[in-house]
Amino acid sequence: MPRGGARFVISFLALPVLIYLLFVIGPYAQAFYLSLTDWHGVTSNPQFIGTDNFVRLVKDPTFWTAVGHHALLVLVLPLATLAIALFFAFLLNMGSGTKGVWGSRFYQAVFFFPQVLAVAVVGVLFQAVYRPDQGGILNGLLGSVGIAPIGWLTQPNLALWSVIAVMVWQAVGFYVVLFAAGMSSIPKEIVEAAELDGCSRAGMFFRVTLPLLWDTVQVAWVYLGIAAFDGFALVAVLSVNRGGPDNATTVLPLEIWRTAFTFSKYGYASAMGVALFVLSLAFAVLTLRVTRRERIDYA
Amino acid sequence: MSAALPQKPTRRDVLRGLGIVALTVTPLSACAFGSSDSPSSSGPTGAVTPENPFGVAADAPLEVVIFKGGLGDEYATGLHEPMYKKEFPNAAIKHVPTQQIAQTLQPRFAGGDVPDVVANSGTDLMDTGVLQDAGQLLELTKLFDAPPIGGSGKLRDTLLPGTVESGLVGGKPYVLNYIFTAYGLWYDAELFKAKGWQPATTLEELDALLGKIKAAGLQPYAYPGKNAAYYQYWMILISAAKIAGNQVLLDIDNLKDGAWTAPAVKQAAEAWAAIGKKYLDPSFEGLTHTEVQTAQNQGRVGLYPCGSWLENEQKDQTPATFKYAVAATPSISASDKLPYGSIRAAAGEGYIVPAKAKNAPGGLEYLRIMLSREGARGFTEKTGNLTVVKGAADGLPLSPGNKSAAEAQAKAGDSGIITYSLFENWYKELETELRSQTNALMFGRITGEQFCANMQRKADAVKADPAVPKQNRAS
Numbered sequence: 001m002p003r004g005g006a007r008f009v010i011s012f013l014a015l016p017v018l019i020y021l022l023f024v025i026g027p028y029a030q031a032f033y034l035s036l037t038d039w040h041g042v043t044s045n046p047q048f049i050g051t052d053n054f055v056r057l058v059k060d061p062t063f064w065t066a067v068g069h070h071a072l073l074v075l076v077l078p079l080a081t082l083a084i085a086l087f088f089a090f091l092l093n094m095g096s097g098t099k100g101v102w103g104s105r106f107y108q109a110v111f112f113f114p115q116v117l118a119v120a121v122v123g124v125l126f127q128a129v130y131r132p133d134q135g136g137i138l139n140g141l142l143g144s145v146g147i148a149p150i151g152w153l154t155q156p157n158l159a160l161w162s163v164i165a166v167m168v169w170q171a172v173g174f175y176v177v178l179f180a181a182g183m184s185s186i187p188k189e190i191v192e193a194a195e196l197d198g199c200s201r202a203g204m205f206f207r208v209t210l211p212l213l214w215d216t217v218q219v220a221w222v223y224l225g226i227a228a229f230d231g232f233a234l235v236a237v238l239s240v241n242r243g244g245p246d247n248a249t250t251v252l253p254l255e256i257w258r259t260a261f262t263f264s265k266y267g268y269a270s271a272m273g274v275a276l277f278v279l280s281l282a283f284a285v286l287t288l289r290v291t292r293r294e295r296i297d298y299a
Numbered sequence: 300m301s302a303a304l305p306q307k308p309t310r311r312d313v314l315r316g317l318g319i320v321a322l323t324v325t326p327l328s329a330c331a332f333g334s335s336d337s338p339s340s341s342g343p344t345g346a347v348t349p350e351n352p353f354g355v356a357a358d359a360p361l362e363v364v365i366f367k368g369g370l371g372d373e374y375a376t377g378l379h380e381p382m383y384k385k386e387f388p389n390a391a392i393k394h395v396p397t398q399q400i401a402q403t404l405q406p407r408f409a410g411g412d413v414p415d416v417v418a419n420s421g422t423d424l425m426d427t428g429v430l431q432d433a434g435q436l437l438e439l440t441k442l443f444d445a446p447p448i449g450g451s452g453k454l455r456d457t458l459l460p461g462t463v464e465s466g467l468v469g470g471k472p473y474v475l476n477y478i479f480t481a482y483g484l485w486y487d488a489e490l491f492k493a494k495g496w497q498p499a500t501t502l503e504e505l506d507a508l509l510g511k512i513k514a515a516g517l518q519p520y521a522y523p524g525k526n527a528a529y530y531q532y533w534m535i536l537i538s539a540a541k542i543a544g545n546q547v548l549l550d551i552d553n554l555k556d557g558a559w560t561a562p563a564v565k566q567a568a569e570a571w572a573a574i575g576k577k578y579l580d581p582s583f584e585g586l587t588h589t590e591v592q593t594a595q596n597q598g599r600v601g602l603y604p605c606g607s608w609l610e611n612e613q614k615d616q617t618p619a620t621f622k623y624a625v626a627a628t629p630s631i632s633a634s635d636k637l638p639y640g641s642i643r644a645a646a647g648e649g650y651i652v653p654a655k656a657k658n659a660p661g662g663l664e665y666l667r668i669m670l671s672r673e674g675a676r677g678f679t680e681k682t683g684n685l686t687v688v689k690g691a692a693d694g695l696p697l698s699p700g701n702k703s704a705a706e707a708q709a710k711a712g713d714s715g716i717i718t719y720s721l722f723e724n725w726y727k728e729l730e731t732e733l734r735s736q737t738n739a740l741m742f743g744r745i746t747g748e749q750f751c752a753n754m755q756r757k758a759d760a761v762k763a764d765p766a767v768p769k770q771n772r773a774s
Contacts, residue, residue: 038766042408042432132585154584240525240584241734261401262727264429
């Protein structure tokens, strides 16, 4: 580095780092501190109570219900989204050899539409889709073939799946585009060589495309896994009683929000936040470890 | 193409990260709480005179936070604030409308920079029990003991009975509940007249009535399970009080052991569960109040449990032929302690003055203006809702729904008033659980007995939770 280079770099980095410390690391640190207090949110002197909040948390059945839902989400959301997105991306890019199926550029744009909508908009949209009486889009269609309305969001054993379906629907578009970009960077020679050797379409996908796309899939898995620890907005808009029926759809961010803003237990809510932080972090580290493979360089 | 995620943070990276966290904890930990020194509670004051009983400084600015929901905020900007301005022409008024009281004000309470009057309403209202416990609320005894504007005696004597009591927190008045509300089963009087249906006075009659409505092709009974299950739990609580008297509801508020497993609560829950099983379509668990109320306006729903704000809330959707009327909930048995006509009528929509308000005397004066004859009458004209000020709306042409509510209250008399439930604001965790259990009960997932047991379990948990400030009421 030339003389004065370090000072130059530092002077550029100082502001962003400071802002990051103040607005990202700061609140995190504060949440960790708050989780050890009994803060009610309206006083200026939270009392330090040690790990009481965490002891409570371990015994809280609602907390464990929410964690259970995240466990399901973390499995289903990435699997379903990746499977659908890979399938579509493959058809769009390599559906007919080195080209996509007819009209693939149009489809690619259409698949991306849900990603452009705000989550709240998606929620309101699906309120109409899932409406439990004949006025609902799904139930209206079912009604036209003589099937009685289904309580998509009111049946406790169906409600969470209905919410997951919306999350998948919303996520697929982005990953189609991501994988499409990845696939277009796979060298044509490899694909053509495989075709000359008589590789079937399925063989092409599993033996050529997927291995060469592994890095992207891995990143997608982590992103989707982290998304699986959220779900707040959709559950809050769509579910009965925010997280119901009978807590069947509740998620940790929703419980944190309710505990803080409705129950005025900011300390306890922060403890939930810390638990959520640990869970998402553990998931990200674990995924990166488990899925690590040799990287292939084309160059 | 390489996805750039750090594959392997070195140990040094991690340690460095931890070091930064440790360094930042101390200086930042004070941020969310603001300064801990509490400013003086009253701010500048003027001379105390009979016209200015709280000693408001004539030029002190006033900040008013209004919940802009079903009532709008025109009653403040177009009526009460101009009245204040007329009294104190030099005072600057800052008007803050919001739909999210807690999100807007919680950080301000924590930081000590609070407004002078707050309409604490809506889904996201602030927990007054917690606020009072933290010393954030101004006691309103001074307000209720002050003379009414343009009158003599005490302000409290100009209000409907129970108004002051409904705002007690920790045994003292901290909340002014401003709007008079009657609760019951709402229906279209014109439709009922056309079909020859009569409101039911007993459970058997209700069963027969709902049967007739169902036969006519309507949904006989409905409540919005998605976001307003409390409309239904009010009916269950009212029925419990009819069976065994208001003491049942006082016991519930006081977290008395076994309050939820009392025979009256169980009997009421079972009676309503039977109605739910027979007449409540499962789709209503997933519909909102707007959707169900619109369906009623379209003549597709018979009886709807609600409070008297309903008519005003629906005024843009209600067809001209639709005339709202309210009926008391039916008697559960012949041995009921309270007669059929008894209804729950209570003061609602709370207004508070923060203890650390910069112009607390101004806040009190603002509430006194709201409670003046002119302020209350104007409020009824602007919003269609009756206030707790006795006779303020006399002579005003009342809407059919308000007229029906006033008649129901007159019929019930003073002894037939079913008390409000304070646990709804005191213990939000219990209230949240009750919404969930009410849906489970009404849509047939649990029995009345399970309902009582589940609620009792939650009430016991709240009682045992040292983090929840406890409240008490004697009447």
